[in-house]
Amino acid sequence: MSTADASRSLIHAPVGKTLWEMTWPVIFGVATLISFNVVDTFFISLLGTDPLAAVSFTFPVTFTVVSLTIGLGIGTSAVIARKYGSVRPQEAHFDAFGALSVSAILVLVLALVGYLLMEPIFSLLQAHERLMPLIREYMTLWYAGCVMLVTPMVGNAVLRASGDTRTPSVIMASGGLANAIFDPIFIFGLGPIPAMGVQGAALASVISWASGLILIFWLLNRKKLVSMKPANELLFITAWIKSAREILKIGLPAAGANILTPLAMAVMTAIIAAYGAPAVAAFGVGTRLESLASIVILALSMSLPPLISQNFGADKIKRVRYAYATALKAVMIIQAVIYVLMALTAHWIAAAFAEEQEVAEIVQLFIYIMPLGYGLQGWIILTNSSFNAIHRPMNALWLSVIRLFVFFVPLSYLGSLLADITGLFIGGVVANLITATLAYFWFSRELRRFGE
Template identity: 85%
Template sequence: MAAADASRSLISAPVGQKLWEMTWPVIFGVATLISFNVVDTFFISMLGTDPLAAVSFTFPVTFTVISLAIGLGIGTSAVIARKYGSDRPEEAHFDGFSALSVSAILVAALALIGYLLMDPVFSLLQAQERLMPLIREYMTLWYLGCVMLVTPMVGNAVLRAAGDTRTPSLIMASGGLANAIFDPILIFGLGPIPAMGIEGAALASVISWFSGVFLVFWLLRRNKLVSSKPPAGRPFFQAWVKSARGILKIGMPAASANMLTPLAMSVMTAIVASYGAPAVAAFGVGSRLESLASVIILALSMSLPPLISQNYGADRIDRVKEAYRTALKAVLAIQAIIYLLMLVTAHWIAQVFAEEQAVADIVKLFIYIMPLGYGLQGIIILTNSSFNAVHRPMNALWLSIIRLFVLFVPLSYLGSVLADLTGLFIGGVVANLFTAVIAYWWFSRELRRERG
């Protein structure tokens, strides 16, 4: 299907059918990417404890850049999809050009600052002096190439805004595959290629990003979705600033919301640490299980916004409401099935991920309780995405703050005081329940206002 036809179908095709058509390719892309990330960690772990620890210290820094890229992608998708829905394709094409250029400028500036402040930043993160040479090897290449990380992410957002979710998923999967192929070759060496160690892992990432840049630019040009020509003969710089401002208005709050999650998880880890090393290890396993169990939620959070934004731009609030509710019902049903599967396989999962019995017992406790809230958590995540899609980014940011720091962390801590780890896990589920109710009420109220 041509890009223009795919775009028009978002405001005409049956909502449930279109949502499924847009979501299943993203499920494949997200699942593949997560799998390849696990492979990446596996190869680095084969270098020894210090290289793995060095890369672990880079996560807060790299996640900051990635959060900015994700936020810019969210802003891009929301702005462009609304223009398509309002039948303003020329403006949408120029917004695509603006999004790609402003994201490259911002990430390049952030990378330069990060490179110049590398030693003091990692010292603040308590990285041991013996790890600093490894961190410098990895991050120097990472900073040099990270502009190529943001370009495919924003380019994919342009494609999704036009109604194409299949191609971005293939780009995600191909980038992950390239990384998995080049990782062992560059880390350990092969034939004339010397072993580069941790530096090779960074280079493998850069190569995979470069392949994504090539594919994205080729597809955007082929489908004529990006243009540097300002609409209606406006002065270039004036039009570019206005377009960039609209993207950043949504993108920056979205990036901030993304960065709140690791901050909250750091606090939670500190609370769990009071119960000893087995509890921390089990909580880490639980977090990885959560990412795997939430693949469909993450996929819907990427496919739902373009559908909502285009119909919002076309003033089809009835279809916005239908899309939102359809996605929530799907998430609740699917996550209930996933919970039952995890419950049945809890003992086997615990044995696979835990060598010590103490850790296995806590992993099973986690599985019995925490996944009960994953469907509710899905409601929160999809509501956040929907707020961004209807250009209410501050609502999305405030919802994240309420969930994490008004309810999730305090109720989890209160539960731990009252009933140890069992209470901590129950507190998290209760927090997700309260936040899901708030999220649904809040977004429904916004839609009623639009209709009024």
């Protein structure tokens, strides 16, 4: 299907069918990628509790860089999809070049700052001194290669904005497969390749990003979705600045909203650190299991915005409203089924990811409580992405602030004071319930401003 045909499909085809056709390839790609990330956690867990705890401490930091990239991808998708919807393809193609270049620059700067401030950052996270050598081994390689992470992710946003969700899924899956293949080789060694431990896990990630970088460049060039020729006869630098401003206007607030998540997780990690390394290790496993359990939510957060943005650009607000409602219903039903499956298999899941009994018990407790709120969390995430899709990035940013720092962290901490780790998990579920209700009514009110 050509880019023009895909755009027409998003604007005119039945909403439910279109959303499903866009989402199922993304579900496959996200499921494959996250499954391999869970495999990554499994291999690291075989090294022992300290390596697992060390890598768990890196999650808030690495996710900060990833969140910036995701936010820029959201800005890219919103700007480009709206231009396809309003039939301005030449501008969309130049915006793709602007997005790729500005994203690489920003991630490079953030990685450099993170590397230079590695010691103070992890000290603030309450990482024990004995874990610092392992953290340094992992993060030095991770920072060195993470610039290669940004181009495939933003490139995938360019493809999704054009209506193509299948190709990005293949790219995600291939990157995850490469990571899963190289993980055991570099972590434990094979033949002439020495065992590198946690550093091997970082090297496997860098190699998988490099393969994605090559693939996305080839695909974007073949599909002719990127152009360095400005529209409307503008000078190159003038057009680039204009494009960068449009993308950053949505991308930076979206990145800010995404970066709030690892900041909140950093606070949560610091709180949990008071319970010892087994609790931190268990929480690290739990956050990765959360990603696996939230595959449909993550897939819809990628497929829903292009559908909304293109219809928003074509002034089809009724289709925007219907797409949003359809996505919310789907995640509630699917997440309820996932919770039942996780609860029934909690014992075996915990045993697979924890060698120590204390770690396994906390993982099992996490599974019984936290997934109860994943459907509600899905409402929040989809509302956030929908706000960005209709070019209301500050609404999305404020929603993230409210969710994480007005409700999630405070209620989780209050719960921990009342009932230790059990109370902490319950507080998180209550926070999702309150924020999901607020998010739904807020987005509905925003759409009423545009009428039908």
